[in-house]
Amino acid sequence: MFKYLRLLLLPLSLLYALHICIRNKLYDLGFLKSIRVSKPVISIGNISTGGTGKTPFVIFLAEYFLKKQKSIAIVSRGYKRDSKDLLLVYDGVKTLCSVKECGDELFMATEKIKLHYKNFFVAACNDRVKAAEILIKNYSLDVVLLDDGFQHRRISRDLDIVLIDAQDFHKNKIANSVLLPCGNLRESFSALRRSDVVIQNNKTSSYQALAKIKKIKKEIVTINYKSAALVNHPGELLKTEKDNAVVFSGIANTDSFYDLLSDLNINIKEKIKFKDHQKYTLKDINFILSKFKSDYILITTEKDFVKIKEFEEFINNYPVYYLKLNIILSENSDILEKRLEQILNA
Numbered sequence: 001m002f003k004y005l006r007l008l009l010l011p012l013s014l015l016y017a018l019h020i021c022i023r024n025k026l027y028d029l030g031f032l033k034s035i036r037v038s039k040p041v042i043s044i045g046n047i048s049t050g051g052t053g054k055t056p057f058v059i060f061l062a063e064y065f066l067k068k069q070k071s072i073a074i075v076s077r078g079y080k081r082d083s084k085d086l087l088l089v090y091d092g093v094k095t096l097c098s099v100k101e102c103g104d105e106l107f108m109a110t111e112k113i114k115l116h117y118k119n120f121f122v123a124a125c126n127d128r129v130k131a132a133e134i135l136i137k138n139y140s141l142d143v144v145l146l147d148d149g150f151q152h153r154r155i156s157r158d159l160d161i162v163l164i165d166a167q168d169f170h171k172n173k174i175a176n177s178v179l180l181p182c183g184n185l186r187e188s189f190s191a192l193r194r195s196d197v198v199i200q201n202n203k204t205s206s207y208q209a210l211a212k213i214k215k216i217k218k219e220i221v222t223i224n225y226k227s228a229a230l231v232n233h234p235g236e237l238l239k240t241e242k243d244n245a246v247v248f249s250g251i252a253n254t255d256s257f258y259d260l261l262s263d264l265n266i267n268i269k270e271k272i273k274f275k276d277h278q279k280y281t282l283k284d285i286n287f288i289l290s291k292f293k294s295d296y297i298l299i300t301t302e303k304d305f306v307k308i309k310e311f312e313e314f315i316n317n318y319p320v321y322y323l324k325l326n327i328i329l330s331e332n333s334d335i336l337e338k339r340l341e342q343i344l345n346a
Contacts, residue, residue, distance in 0.1 A: 045150025250278025
């Protein structure tokens with residue numbers, strides 16, 4: 001029913017499309033200026049709402065450069081954060097704020113990267129130019145990673161990477177053909193002409209390159225997700241081969257999450273789906289526990305896990321695990337590697 005009600009929003013989608021078209025044309029013609037900062041900028045973005053895998057890919061790129069002994073900064077608006085203005089999230093030594101202050105995705109990226117690396121910096125700010133310039137001024141940086149930056153054209157970038165969720169595209173073809181608020185698109189597929197590399201995220205499936213992307217004639221790299229492990233708060237891995245589980249999450253698309261758990265032979269007894277970027281309350285935790293039984297485990301995503309850590313009694317007294325996943329470059333990985341090497345050489 002909800003899908004059909006969204007059709008009533010089609011006139012608003014047409015107005016939104018007109019707004020986006022005019023704004024992009026003003027940038028293309030030079031009436032609106034993109035500002036170049038003094039270090040290379042790589043933008044990681046999408047043309048649809050949620051679920052494309054931007055945050056895991058930002059982490060992937062951050063670790064790529066850090067392995068090469070490069071210093072990097074991640075700049076993001078910090079979606080759904082409680083704070084305002086510029087916020088330094090990580091100063092190369094420690095995390096300086098809470099998950100609520102900087103947003104779940106940025107906090108998760110910070111916590112995951114700092115497990116193995118130190119030479120990176122993270123800031124949240126609506127004005128990405130301001131944040132990048134301050135980080136460049138105060139720290140010795142080699143590369144700036146712009147999280148969710150495709151539509152943020154005010155800052156010039158040296159490499160524009162756009163992710164497409166192929167799994168969701170095949171599942172919701174109509175919604176992924178119409179702009180917001182009627183559909184799921186932030187921009188039309190024709191906007192991919194601005195990009196340098198398109199990452200088709202096949203997640204747990206194996207799709208050929210989408211015809212809509214091939215039509216744009218852009219370089220296409222495909223990636224997949226692979227289950228790595230189930231991890232609890234002390235950092236211990238789940239060792240049993242098969243478990244009954246209550247699975248809860250607050251993410252845009254849950255299909256690949258459930259598929260990855262199936263790969264680990266998890267027997268999902270209950271599925272609890274909260275809204276995307278859910279801010280968990282004690283009421284939510286109690287609802288999850290109402291589904292729990294003594295022979296069950298509780299499983300969530302890594303993004304959700306950073307938000308429930310404040311409920312210490314919950315994560316310490318119950319078998320709560322999060323799914324750790326890896327990104328696998330499937331096809332045309334040399335295209336991406338070549339582009340990244342060009343950034344390093346520059």
